[in-house]
Amino acid sequence: MRVRMTGLAGAAAVAALLVGAAPASAAPGDASAYGARLHVTLLGSPAVTAEPFAAADANGRGQNTFAGVDLTGILKTGVINASASRDENSGGVHSRASTADVRLDLLAKATGKISAELVEADCAATQKGLTGKAKLVGVDLGKLGRVDADPAPNTKLDVQLAGVKIAEVVFNEQIRNNDGSLTVNAIHIRLLQGVLGSIGTGDVIISSATCGPAGLPIPMASGAGLWIGLGLLGAAAAPAAAVALRRRASLNAA
Incomplete structure (x- = not known):
């Protein structure tokens, strides 16, 4: 009887280890996105802060x-769409933000009005790593210059007024965060503080997507992971069960 109880106790210990380890070791990655966010203070005007519009998150909406x-x-913009998702089986995450009919009047004094038919940011994290990109459709930058429809990461154009740099615009801004995730901002405008001829201070971000890193490929608590866990449990319990049977057979023979 003692031997049989020992075998069951060993099996229970392995089961507890598997179940207890599942949430920590199989936690998947995260992803989020939004269409626009800004915090600016223009000269002679109060600060304007707008929280992320159309925010989406893989753990919520x-x-x-x-x-x-x-x-x-x-x-001024048209419709904003944002999405964020997680694949529970692969651990991969994906996020995307698209902002239609963008018109940026913030820099009109220096560049004329900036507009775009569509501004998109896309971010994906898999077991192979993280990737991100931005797409611009029908962009008119006025006097600022030109930029590709698929700009290279961190493409930057300086904004000048009377020969003085007052702001910078970054297209396809890609930021590697300390937690291992990647943030892609399709357009990021920075107003430079304390420069001669400045129109104000602050930031405007249009279409932002953040993702990763990817989680473990198979959650231990469900699906295929559960069958793997049960298989490991059976493999761990088998030696103890075999010893118990041999000892029982010896006792019966005696």
Whole structure:
């Protein structure tokens, strides 16, 4: 009887180890996205702060839509769509934000009005790593210059007024975060503080997606991971069960 109880106790210990380890070792990655966010203070005007529009998150609202932003003298957009998802089987995550009919009046004094038919940011994390990209459709940068429809990561154009740099615009900005995730900002405008001729300070981000790193490929607590866990449990318990049977057979023979 003692031997049989020992075998069951060993099996229970292995089971507890598997179940207890599952949440920590199989936690998947995260992903999020939004269409626009800004915090600017223009000269002679109060600060304007707008929280992320159409925010989506793989752990909450996976898809979100916003009818459009209308901030006079700063930014106007059409429909914003954002999505963030996680594949529980592979551990991969994906996020995307798209902002339609963008019109940026913030820099009009220096560049004229900047506009785009569509501004997209895309981010994906798999077991192979993280990738991100931005796509710009129908972009008109006025006096600022030109940029490709698929700009290279961290493409930057300087904004000057009367020969003085007052801002910079980054296209396909890619930021590697300390937690291992990747953030892709399709357009990021930075107003430079404390420069002669400055129109103000702050940041405007249009279409942002963050993802990764990917989680473990198979959650231990469900699906295929559960069958793997049960298989490991059986393999661990088998030697103890075999010893118990041999000892029982010896006792019966005696």
